[in-house]
Amino acid sequence: MLYVIPDDAGRITQANKIFEPTPEYEGQLRDAGHRFVTDPTKMIVSPDEFWVHKEKLRKRPDLSVLAPRRTIKAGGAERAVLHGVPKAALVTLTMDGVMLYQGTPGEAVCEFALPLPGLYRFTIDLWPARLFVVEFGAVA
Structure with a gap:
């Protein structure tokens, strides 16, 4: 048991x-x-x-978050876009294990500029849903 x-x-x-x-x-x-x-x-x-x-x-339920493009241009000309983010969710953005952003944007569609080339990780946390993790590549 x-x-x-x-x-x-x-x-x-x-x-x-x-x-x-x-x-x-x-x-x-x-x-x-x-x-x-x-x-x-x-x-x-x-x-x-x-x-x-x-x-x-x-x-635990899954979050219904979508990330239509996983590779974007670095520098701000293009943005990492997440659709379906629950308004109360905690969004964390890291690069190489360093936290760049953490907060509750309060928007269903979140856009982030990725200033430098590299691999960025977004996590979206809203209990009791499972942690949602997605990675974006920013290229020069």
Whole structure:
């Protein structure tokens, strides 16, 4: 039996596979103040892929973000465009692991100038959806 302990938002904080579950184990979880759900079929779950909603383990939904062009000219003449960004989403732009932008643009269509040639990574985060990641190449 898989025991999954979520936080108040449904994020998985702990998942334990118990091959011979006992009522005592569930009692220990309750005595420790843990809210938990069980799944007899799964071996292990990734918090990147699953969450707990309405006392059930569920797959996290995907964001419907589109990036029509992944290669653009560097320098600002062209822009990296993301369509379908939820207005409350946190958008992060990095290049070589360095954060260039992080914020909530509040727009469904986001445009960013990429000033230098290189590989840029956008991540879009809005719980409970899965993290959306897309890379843009900016060429000279």
